[in-house]
Amino acid sequence: MAKIFCIANQKGGVGKTTTTVNLAAGLAKVGQRVLMIDLDPQGNATMGSGIDKRQLELTVYDVLLESASVAEARVKADKLVEGGCGYDVLGANRELAGAEVEMVALDRREKRLRTALAAVGAEYDFVLIDCPPSLSLLTLNGLCAAHGVIVPMQCEYFALEGLTDLVNTIKQVHANLNKNLQIIGLLRVMFDPRITLQQQVSEQLKAHFGDKVFDTVIPRNVRLAEAPSYGLPGVVFDPAARGSQAFVAFAKELVEKMPPASAFASGAVAPP
Ligand code: ADP
Ligand code: MG
Numbered sequence: 001m002a003k004i005f006c007i008a009n010q011k012g013g014v015g016k017t018t019t020t021v022n023l024a025a026g027l028a029k030v031g032q033r034v035l036m037i038d039l040d041p042q043g044n045a046t047m048g049s050g051i052d053k054r055q056l057e058l059t060v061y062d063v064l065l066e067s068a069s070v071a072e073a074r075v076k077a078d079k080l081v082e083g084g085c086g087y088d089v090l091g092a093n094r095e096l097a098g099a100e101v102e103m104v105a106l107d108r109r110e111k112r113l114r115t116a117l118a119a120v121g122a123e124y125d126f127v128l129i130d131c132p133p134s135l136s137l138l139t140l141n142g143l144c145a146a147h148g149v150i151v152p153m154q155c156e157y158f159a160l161e162g163l164t165d166l167v168n169t170i171k172q173v174h175a176n177l178n179k180n181l182q183i184i185g186l187l188r189v190m191f192d193p194r195i196t197l198q199q200q201v202s203e204q205l206k207a208h209f210g211d212k213v214f215d216t217v218i219p220r221n222v223r224l225a226e227a228p229s230y231g232l233p234g235v236v237f238d239p240a241a242r243g244s245q246a247f248v249a250f251a252k253e254l255v256e257k258m259p260p261a262s263a264f265a266s267g268a269v270a271p272p
Contacts, residue, residue: 001261002035002124004117005184006142006149010169011162012133015152015189018224018234020130021048022244023150025085025235026251032125034087035074037113039096039138045130046091050079050231053093061096064103064112064141070120083236088124100137109137110177114145121261126254135169143173147264148184152218155188155201160208180264187250189218216250219243 007020017040024036037060038045043053053059056075062068074088103109117127129142143149149170153159167183174181186209192198206213218224221243224234235244 001265002033002117002121002127003148003258003261003264004121004127004129004146006129006131006139006146007152008131008139008142008149008166009151009153009162010133010135010139010166014133014154014159015218016133017044017048017130018228019150019152019187019189019218019247020045020128021228021233022224022235022247023251023254024049024087024126024128025080025083025233026248027126027128027255028080028085028087029235029248030251030255032251032255033123035070035090035120035124035127036087037090037127037129037142038092039113039129039142040132041092041094041097041138042132043091043093043096044228046089046093047231048228048233049087049089049091050077051075051089051091053091056091056093059091059093059095060113061092061099063090063116064096064099066112066116070116074120079232080236083232085233085236096138103137110140110144113141114178117145135165140173140177143170143181144178146178147180147261148182150184150187152187152189153205154190155198155205157197157201159201160204182264183212184258185212185214187214187216187218190220191217192220214250214253216246216253218246218250221246 046053058068058073131139223238223241224243227234227237
């Protein structure tokens with residue numbers, strides 16, 4: 001059974017998509033079977049995995065509206081397979097922006113993704129969900145489907161403030177919709193150790209959240225920012241780059257630390 005994690009933070013531009021595609025590639029590289037789901041109508045995680053969002057016949061939109069199954073709508077990213085990091089993609093494009101409105105009147109509207117994923121859970125070790133920068137019905141579908149949330153964050157002053165809102169949302173979803181949901185961990189991204197403030201915020205994070213802060217730190221690295229224009233995760237585009245190596249290290253940390261999916265479902269892993 002797959003461990004299902006959302007990559008979420010309601011702020012935009014904090015590194016959610018970069019984390020999702022590079023963690024997916026890193027996990028695949030160390031032998032894990034991965035499904036990456038793009039829940040953002042911008043489709044950046046789709047494009048960044050080498051899939052042209054405009055060419056997709058079926059996307060996560062069709063899955064949410066129950067006109068297609070995950071097995072029908074997922075695609076294999078050939079460029080990633082060539083790069084030794086093959087993972088499956090359930091893509092998104094602009095059509096997904098309409099799902100929000102179309103789903104409002106439907107029943108079980110927060111649980112559509114969760115229901116759809118149940119059919120393919122056994123085929124993967126990890127399912128990673130790239131969430132949009134909002135706490136919308138789309139994000140709610142991700143949170144209801146997941147065992148936990150990985151929160152990428154920059155070590156800046158306002159980062160801590162934003163975190164409070166996200167933690168409160170996760171607590172509410174935990175209480176009302178998904179009793180398994182928990183914070184898996186905080187991932188420090190775009191980190192520059194030369195900036196004193198970043199070091200201070202990093203220390204504050206560790207003081208507040210303890211071992212919920214992942215050991216791996218993702219450095220600011222231009223190769224990670226260049227990779228999407230080639231339709232590749234940095235891990236495939238330039239495996240030797242510092243940022244790529246950090247994501248492979250993060251994938252290994254996750255594989256080592258995470259208990260089997262059954263431990264999440266049985267409540268053996270502590271909630272937030
Ligand atoms: P989000 O999905 O949260 O909006 P993105 O992953 O798209 O954030 O990242 C925002 C911008 O920052 C993108 O241009 C991306 O290429 C860049 N970026 C993300 N992580 C890094 C990093 N570690 N080093 C350099 N640039 C990064
Ligand atoms: Mg994004």
